[in-house]
Amino acid sequence: MAERVIPEEPKATSDKYEVVHSKSAAFYPEYERKAELKHQTHYCPGCGHGVVHKLIAEALEDLGVQDRTILVSPVGCSVFAYYYFDVGNVQVAHGRAPAAATGLKRACPDKIVIAYQGDGDLAAIGTAEIIHAANRGEKVTVFFVNNAIYGMTGGQMAPTTLVGQRSTTSPWGRRPVNEGFPVHVAELLSSLQAPVYIERVALSDNKNIMKARRAIRKALELQRDGAGFSFVEILSPCPTIWGKDPIEARKWVAEQMIPNFPLNVFRDRKVEIPNNNVPPHKTVAEVLGNDEPATGDAVPARRHHHHFRELGIKIAGFGGQGVLLLGQLLAEMGMREGLEVSWLPSYGPEMRSGSAHCHVCLSKDRIGSPLLSRPQILIALNEISLRKFAAEVAPGGVILYGREKLPEDLSLPQAQVVCVPAPEIADKLGLAKVANIVMLGALLEETECLSPATAMTVLEAKVKNPTLLDLDRKALDAGRLYIDHTVAVGAVTQADGFAQ
Numbered sequence: 001m002a003e004r005v006i007p008e009e010p011k012a013t014s015d016k017y018e019v020v021h022s023k024s025a026a027f028y029p030e031y032e033r034k035a036e037l038k039h040q041t042h043y044c045p046g047c048g049h050g051v052v053h054k055l056i057a058e059a060l061e062d063l064g065v066q067d068r069t070i071l072v073s074p075v076g077c078s079v080f081a082y083y084y085f086d087v088g089n090v091q092v093a094h095g096r097a098p099a100a101a102t103g104l105k106r107a108c109p110d111k112i113v114i115a116y117q118g119d120g121d122l123a124a125i126g127t128a129e130i131i132h133a134a135n136r137g138e139k140v141t142v143f144f145v146n147n148a149i150y151g152m153t154g155g156q157m158a159p160t161t162l163v164g165q166r167s168t169t170s171p172w173g174r175r176p177v178n179e180g181f182p183v184h185v186a187e188l189l190s191s192l193q194a195p196v197y198i199e200r201v202a203l204s205d206n207k208n209i210m211k212a213r214r215a216i217r218k219a220l221e222l223q224r225d226g227a228g229f230s231f232v233e234i235l236s237p238c239p240t241i242w243g244k245d246p247i248e249a250r251k252w253v254a255e256q257m258i259p260n261f262p263l264n265v266f267r268d269r270k271v272e273i274p275n276n277n278v279p280p281h282k283t284v285a286e287v288l289g290n291d292e293p294a295t296g297d298a299v300p301a302r303r304h305h306h307h308f309r310e311l312g313i314k315i316a317g318f319g320g321q322g323v324l325l326l327g328q329l330l331a332e333m334g335m336r337e338g339l340e341v342s343w344l345p346s347y348g349p350e351m352r353s354g355s356a357h358c359h360v361c362l363s364k365d366r367i368g369s370p371l372l373s374r375p376q377i378l379i380a381l382n383e384i385s386l387r388k389f390a391a392e393v394a395p396g397g398v399i400l401y402g403r404e405k406l407p408e409d410l411s412l413p414q415a416q417v418v419c420v421p422a423p424e425i426a427d428k429l430g431l432a433k434v435a436n437i438v439m440l441g442a443l444l445e446e447t448e449c450l451s452p453a454t455a456m457t458v459l460e461a462k463v464k465n466p467t468l469l470d471l472d473r474k475a476l477d478a479g480r481l482y483i484d485h486t487v488a489v490g491a492v493t494q495a496d497g498f499a500q
């Protein structure tokens, strides 16, 4: 009989080093690591994470979903999953992967969203997140790598540590009387109604690895087909922390872990979720009741020319000055003018007089982060905020300071500084608390970022008391006039309205 020739697998190549074994296209061609470590992954020899990575990557490739997959990396040894998977990657805080995955999937329902978690991550700090995501039946897939220990931090007891197992925090072995019993996450989640698929598999030997492969694939297939929450618990070796060589560690999975965490398909059915409560698919503007076209003397949406692609505005002062409200007004105005907007408040525990600030982003494109590290505009309503935040303003930006003049010792050469005595103007109008609206008027006049007519439309929608609304109108006009008549002709602290 002629000898069978087995064709050699094509070798993936890299300019920098030879890749000996072929690998899934769902992995990056090269793993970006420190130069001296480039020939190895950061997982210890015999670690289960590498095996699980391979099984997930192959499933993504085979299902043809790599291009629309988002992987949520955890905190733990596998935090660096984003160095390996050539997919969309998000890294989240300890235990929060199911919550982040929920947001991602709801915002991008066509994506395949995977939360990858260890047992410390999922079953200790992230207990609430996993239970509630499963209970809501989020249409995501969670891969739970259970190695019965905290690997990354050096071997503390995990919720899944076996009775009698030694760890740095249970040096005499886990005792139920002191540390409680191991948590069986797959069983726990199976008590919930919503999940569609829950299986526990193990990396104890090749046969079980093949079963793990099928389970991982199935969980992803279900998500691809629009089913609900799918979950695979993978019993996995951690030779380093267990103090075993890779072969012994696999044996330990088979002999110690499997009897304690029986392998099983706990759930494999399409769960009937009553469909009578589907949330209405409305735009944010519709939900907020802002979808009506502007009326009266307001400028209809989009007529205002926005001279920016993205504009970041930080407003700061103390509680009671209307800092957060001013931000909300700007965000709503932006929405009405057809922009993408975000508003991110931050305030101390005191309701009044504590520090408060907010970030407002107005953009023609989708907004990446609502947090502004380099705002183009700062509206500082008191001196503390001015001193604290002025340095953050992007070079060439604008600082609107709500006082008549800058403190003598302060020089802000990187920005255009405009001083507006808003409290005095508001006092003259008869109501100190409209100082924030004076600043709004000043901002609109100085930067022309949004239309004053839109400001009035938003105020009309918000302020039901006609006397107050009238004061707001006057405050808005007064802020604009101040810029027009006083600042524009140079009568501010700095002769030209600019810092020296």
Ligand SMILES: Cc1ncc(C[n+]2csc(CCOP(=O)(O)OP(=O)(O)O)c2C)c(N)n1
Binding pocket: 075, 076, 077, 078, 094, 117, 118, 119, 120, 121, 122, 125, 147, 149, 150, 151, 152, 153, 158
């Ligand atoms: C909020 C927070 N608490 C604690 C830590 C420290 N920490 C980092 S990894 C880890 C344990 C991870 O263990 P596990 O989820 O089992 O993953 P493994 O490393 O075993 O894969 C802990 C407690 C942290 N980074 N952040």
Ligand code: SF4
Binding pocket: 042, 043, 044, 046, 047, 048, 049, 077, 147, 151, 152, 237, 238, 239, 240, 241
């Ligand atoms: S410490 Fe354990 S879990 Fe972490 S990489 Fe090493 S073997 Fe894997």
